[in-house]
Structures are given as structure tokens and as C-alpha cells.
Amino acid sequence: MVATPIGNLGDLSARAGQTLREVAAICAEDTRRTRTLLAHLGIDTPTLPLHEHNEEAMAARLVARLAAGESLALVSDAGTPLVSDPGFRLVRAARQAGIRVSPVPGPSALVAALSAAGLPSDRFVFEGFLPAKAAARRERLAALAGESRTLIFYESAHRIVESLADLRAAFGDARRAVLARELTKLFETVLDGSLSALQAAVEADADQRKGEFVLLVEGAGEDAGAVLAEGRRVYALLSAHLPPSSAARLAAEITGAPRKALYRVGTD
């Protein structure tokens, strides 16, 4: 399992280079992209496509090659394989077949972002990408509003504005957050502030909506957690007599909890 750079090619480790040179073949999410990286490194090891659409079918063939004594590498387009990237099924199949699976660690956007964010890092949750559909995304965020650990999300340029707005609605204006953009690349920026300040910064500057993003949000402190719990208790009482939207609005007004975090009472 070979980690590759998330932008800056200087981040490829010596051992990653050596491994990619020595294996019989390199399984790659996008063989064209990987061949560009290999050309840059002067490596001509053959590549094989392994992506989410063929992984199930390829796993058995690759395990047979490994069982026959071949050594294979797996890389993704960028960063560490399996982290919001293909490979889990192959690794599981290989391990079940008694084949040694060994990591060649290196860059991953989530760890890079966490290391530069200045948010509590002793405990954190990686949520990967939020759901693409607005309703599912809001439901997921409502379920996470009381989470006390630092939250880490991956996000793409075309959804960053909506996701920030939904985060703000679910977690409240004041929750601290960090937006890490284009890490290790020319236009790297790491913005920190309240969710409302970050949303305003991204809406005001089109450049801040370009590229690749890791979004980190500080966990709910004890106070925020207690306010949310109280908001949900009041919502549960009111919703027995009122429509959900009125119950949530009133419970939010009474307790100060973010309104959108109240709808999922009793389900998480």
C-alpha cells in the first residue's frame, strides 16, 4: 500500500519510489495519472487499473498473482490508498488468503490538514465526504452536531459553499473551523475562524472556492453539548403537540441550540 503525494512531488518517500520500482506491477486508480507520476520518477513498472467499478472482479485475479509469488503495489490518485479511495476489498481478500499486506506510509490530506489546523488533535473523527444530496447531508450533520471530537471532512470545489452553509446551520455560527485548501500546492491556504466567518470568506473570494479541501470543525464543547441535549429535550416535548418545523424553531429559540440539529431527536 504505497502513499503518493497530494500535490508536491517532493513528498514521495524514498521507500515509496523504491517499492514502485521493484514490484511486478502497480495497481492504480487512474493508470494515466499514475503513469505521469511514474514518468516523472523515471519508473517504468507496468500499471493495472483498480477502481471502485472493477475492484470486486479484479481482487480475485490479483490475489492469485500474489499467491503465485508476485509482488504488487497499490496506489491511488493521491495520498494514501483506501482513505476515501479504492483498495479495501483487495486488502481484505489478500489478507484472507494469507498474503502479507504492508504499508509504505506517506501523505494523506486528512493528517496533513489536522497537523496544520490548530484544533484539538488527540481525538478526531474522519467523516470522509458528506452525502451529495442536501437532505442526506443535513441529516448527517444533525447527527454529528453533538460530537465532541474534532470532525474532519473531505470536500470538493463544487460543494464547498453548500457544505459550509449546512455546517453553520447544523453546528451554529460560532463553532470554530478550519478550511485547508490545496495543501502542499502552489495556492495552499489554511483559513481558520468561526463557521460564519469561514462561510463569508469563501463567499467573498472566488479563489477560495477552487481546488481541493479538507474541512475541520472543532467538536462540541461541554457547553454546546449540554445546550444541544436541552434543545433536543425541549423539541421532543414540543413536537408531540406541534409540527416538526415549529417545534424545532421554538426549541431553538428557547434553548439556543442550532435549529437544524434538533430534527433527529431520538434517532442517534
Ligand code: SAM
Ligand atoms: N487518499 C487521499 C488521501 O489520503 O488524502 C484522499 C482521496 S479523496 C478521493 C480526495 C479528497 O482528498 C479531495 O476531494 C480533498 O477533499 C482531499 N484532498 C486531496 N488532496 C488534497 C490537497 N492537496 N489539499 C486539500 N485536500 C486534499
